[in-house]
Amino acid sequence: MEALTAEQSIAAITSGQTSSEELVEEALRRSEDDPWGAFLALDGERARRRAKEIDAAAERPPLAGVPIAIKDVLSTRDLETTAGSQILKGFRPLYTATCIKRLERAGAVVVGKTNMDEFAMGSSTENSSYQLTLNPWDMETVPGGSSGGSAATVAARQVPWSLGSDTGGSIRQPASLCGVVGMKPTYGAVSRYGLIAFASSLDQVGPLARTVRDSALLLSHIVGQDPRDSTSLDWWKPIEVPDTERLDGVKIGVISEMLENGIESGVKSATEAATATAAELGAEITEVSLPSSRHGIAAYYLIAPAEASANLARFDGMRYGARAAADDLLEHYERTRGEGFGPEVKRRIMLGTFALASGYYEAYYARAQRVRTLIVRDFGEAFEKVDLLLSPTSPTTAFKIGERVDDPYAMYMSDICTIPMSLAGLPAISIPCGVADGLPVGLQLTGPAFSENGLFSVAHALEQAIDFDALPETLS
Amino acid sequence: MSTAVALEPVIGIEIHVQLATRTKMFCRCRLSFGDPPNTHTCPVCLAHPGVLPVVNGEAIRLGIVAALALGCEIAPRSVFHRKNYFYPDLPKAYQISQYDEPLGVNGHFSVLKPEGEFEVGITRVHLEEDAAKLLHLSSGGRRAGAEQSVVDFNRGGTPLAEIVTEPDLRSAADASEFLKQLRQTMRQLGVSDCNMEEGSMRADANVSVRPVGSTELGTKTELKNMNSFRFLERGIEAEIARQTGMLEAGERVVQETLHFDPATGELHSLRSKEEAHDYRYFPEPDLVPVVPGREWVEQIRTSLGELPVDRRRRWMNELGISYEDAEVLSETTELGAYFEDVASQVDAKSAANWIRGELRSQLKDTGDTPWESKATPERLAELIQLVTDGAIGSSAGQEVLAEVLVSGRPPAEIVDEKGLRQIQDTDALGAIVDQILADNPKETGQLKGGKQKLIGFFVGQVMKETKGSADPRKVQELIRERTG
Incomplete structure (x- = not known):
């Protein structure tokens, strides 16, 4: 069976060509055969039951029973949720995340939970404490991260779409490395209730899919205020599925800092080609500078670990999760957390603890927050001149497994093009724009807050013009 | 030091009051006291992965009521922070509490005394959540020697207002009186039931001693959690005496946290400044700042009465x-x-x-x-x-x-x-008095002669005659008129 997009799947179910049950069965079959290691857990029994219910229902829900995969950082009631960590091994949540509840109400069927860097900390999914995930384009390379499983499963055509989470690029960068579309919405667009927190002021749930239209459709069903999340926003305008073909009058700013050193030549040329395509479609192209963005990585690696150090403090083995044997309280904490967390998580907890320590707070955390304000201002000034910004998503294509695991700094640099948008809370989308040395290159488009519809619209026109339909080699 | 310098105590109080809301500070679990352990819990107050706090609006309102009653300015914007520390009674391993941007600041509270009134400055009023309750299971109930420690999360997440005073109090008795009148105010405004035994009002005292006339503060100690007015007063008195003794002996007071044992009257050190925690406060990213509208605040102010x-x-x-x-x-x-x-x-x-x-x-x-x-x-x-x-x-x-x-x-x-009405008619009563005087000429003569104690005899006779319905004061008056 040809792997349908979500939109095609809905059409096929609606026209009676197929059923939710058939599509879910097919998705489960493809997901059980998982040489890429995209999944940590499958929920076949419940997925089949849900598909049958949807097929039998008098009224077909809008998503018609299309299967979906969920990053294991989102809480799913009764279904093991680990965030890629040993400390949550065997943990079955008591509740389901708001965004998943909304998707299920709209008729999506969750088939399983995808692999990720432990607590979403990483850019290659190699920090998962359970397994590696391989890039369907080249099984010797990483899928990116932290939503590596969610990107790989879409690239491998196991499911048409998935949910990921993005803190500093964790949806966009793996989407880029796996040749799929990944979107990080405006901070506050999607409820974080049920998203296991890494860095609360940056975390945002978003879609990964094969097309821009599928991404928009998926996002349209998860946005909106949630009484359980005080930082969620009242989303007054609907997310529209785009059908734009031309870009006449659209002002696009190419971020000059993001075409400088550190960007692979293949990535650079694919980005330039996509920029030319945009111009051909009628867009006005200018160069725009975000001078403070070069401090993005430094600010991010203070703010995110600081928040993480507090967010991850609850994992103490007292109320749930793995618990090490100990004779006293201190030993209990030390052994449970010592054995439960992997090295990258520990590194960031220590970094964050240090950044918040009395006497260092001003020099590190407070200063990083001021840099964040400057970055926000840079974007604000840029959007006075242009409608949206263009850049590569990742400075490189997929890198080799093991290549950066011993070099945290090199790993952190993977997110150099995505972090500034996260710090500013802006929506950004990565679409495949070409191939370099057989590996996909992602193009990132960034807009002002709440500009999701505009972003999807431009992304769709470019996607159509670029016509990226290459199938990963391992599938063809 | 042989020359005796007069010393004076300087006392400030920190009070935690449990707000009288129906539900907890950041989730919808019901508040309770004395219910079976762990029956009022949910993923939020148990800090399960992925949950988020949502502020209880009624707690904000009661906090504003408390702050206004204490004469505070209500901050146009106040911010919750995370106060980080590991302990089994704190499931998130951080307490959500207001830190450098509290709900109310710069207040004052008048305390009445028989000889006049005095004022206590209120530094701040802020909101926070309570920790869960730890129970140490041993024969004596004390932590030392306990075989097992268990946690009851029913109390975890209870909304608290913390009230901090300026060091304006000068005696243990004043401190206790201040606290009593503060409690009265909080109770009458419905902020809290302020039950010290149940822990819905808890007080810590900062105590130091300095030479009279000095404007600098001495080294202070903090007395923790005194759960009755009497213990508060006795604890502060004991600490004043201890510090005074030390200063008079030329010793230095060490900044530390103390526990007063009401059974023995002794003070035990809990921790010194060197062991103080670094709580690594930072703004709680899961919550937005509290921005109470001016109109709402004024409406609350009016409602206080x-x-x-x-x-x-x-x-x-x-x-x-x-x-x-x-x-x-x-x-x-x-x-x-x-x-x-x-x-x-x-x-x-x-x-x-x-x-x-x-x-x-x-x-x-x-x-x-x-x-x-x-x-x-x-x-x-x-x-x-x-x-x-x-x-x-x-x-x-x-x-x-x-x-x-x-x-x-x-x-x-x-x-x-x-028939209890007293005869008020002076004429009628006068006639009866005249009659009684006439009936007892000997006694009348003696009374006129100055034997005052006979008044009682005549009043008794009149009361008997009127079957008790005369006003004895009036009767006495009439007798005096006639015999004076």
Whole structure:
């Protein structure tokens, strides 16, 4: 069976060509055969039951029973949720995340939970404490991260779409490395209730899919205020599925800092080609500078670990999760957390603890927050001149497994093009724009807050013009 | 040091009051006291992965009520922080608390004393959540030697207001009186039930001692969690004595946290400054700042009405009742309203006397409160008026009150039915007095001759003749007129 997009799947179910049950069965079959290691857990029994219910229902829900995969950082009631960590091994949540509840109400069927860097900390999914995930384009390379499983499963055509989470690029960068579309919405667009927190002021749930239209459709069903999340926003305008073909009058700013050193030549040329395509479609192209963005990585690696150090403090083995044997309280904490967390998580907890320590707070955390304000201002000034910004998503294509695991700094640099948008809370989308040395290159488009519809619209026109339909080699 | 320098204590208090909301600070679990352990919990207050706090709006309102009652400015924007530390009673391993941008600042609270009043500066009022309750299971109930420690999360996440005073108190007795009047205010405004035994009001005291006249503060110690007014007073006294002794002996006070053991009267060190935690405060990213609208704040301010301290002061100044009367009668809002109602109809002092005296003693048996009894303010005022006017005697008044409490009928009706009315007619009474004097010429002569104690004999004769319905004061007056 040809792997349908979500939109095609809905059409096929609606026209009676197929059923939710058939599509879910097919998705489960493809997901059980998982040489890429995209999944940590499958929920076949419940997925089949849900598909049958949807097929039998008098009224077909809008998503018609299309299967979906969920990053294991989102809480799913009764279904093991680990965030890629040993400390949550065997943990079955008591509740389901708001965004998943909304998707299920709209008729999506969750088939399983995808692999990720432990607590979403990483850019290659190699920090998962359970397994590696391989890039369907080249099984010797990483899928990116932290939503590596969610990107790989879409690239491998196991499911048409998935949910990921993005803190500093964790949806966009793996989407880029796996040749799929990944979107990080405006901070506050999607409820974080049920998203296991890494860095609360940056975390945002978003879609990964094969097309821009599928991404928009998926996002349209998860946005909106949630009484359980005080930082969620009242989303007054609907997310529209785009059908734009031309870009006449659209002002696009190419971020000059993001075409400088550190960007692979293949990535650079694919980005330039996509920029030319945009111009051909009628867009006005200018160069725009975000001078403070070069401090993005430094600010991010203070703010995110600081928040993480507090967010991850609850994992103490007292109320749930793995618990090490100990004779006293201190030993209990030390052994449970010592054995439960992997090295990258520990590194960031220590970094964050240090950044918040009395006497260092001003020099590190407070200063990083001021840099964040400057970055926000840079974007604000840029959007006075242009409608949206263009850049590569990742400075490189997929890198080799093991290549950066011993070099945290090199790993952190993977997110150099995505972090500034996260710090500013802006929506950004990565679409495949070409191939370099057989590996996909992602193009990132960034807009002002709440500009999701505009972003999807431009992304769709470019996607159509670029016509990226290459199938990963391992599938063809 | 041989020259004795006079020393004075300097005391500041930190009070935690549990806000009288229906649910917890950041989730919808019900607040409870004494329910079976861990029956009021949810993923949020148990800090399950992925949950988020949502501020209880009623807790904000009560916090604003408390801050306004303490004369604070309400911050146009206040911010919750995370206070990080590991302990089994803190499931998130951080407490959500306001830190450098609290709800209310720069307040003051007047404390009444028999000899005048004094003011205590209020540094800040902020909101936070309570920790869960740890139970150490051993025969003695103490942590040392406990075989097992268990956690009851029912209390975890209870909304608290923390009130911090300036170091304005100068004695343990003042500290205790301040706390009592603060409690009265918080209770009457419905902020908290302030039950120290149940822990819904907890107080810590910062104590230091310095030479009289000095403007600098001495090294302070913090006395933790004293759970009654008596213990608070005794604890502070013990600490003042300890520090005074040290300073007089030329020693230095060490900054530390102390626990007062009421059983032995001793102070134990809990931790010194060197062991102080680094709580790594930072703004809570899961919550947005609290920005109470000006209109809302003003609406709350208006709804406060007259504060207990203002009412007491007014009663003393305008109604002329004593400090003690005002103290007792303002104990609850209901009693205060009852008193005011009665006092608006009759003499306030008499109203106070009747309510504190006869009414209270008669109600003791039934356990009723004055405002729930059949002696409505109108009935009691009518009764007091009858006694004041001399229409009935005070012992008849007691009898009538007893009947009012049973039937609620008008006192005048009861008086007439029982024939308790005193003869007020001076002419009629005068005639009886004349008759008695004439009937007892020998005694009349002696009385006129100066044997004053015979007055009692004549009053008794008149009362007997009138079957007790004469006003004895009036009778005495008439006898004196005729024999003086």
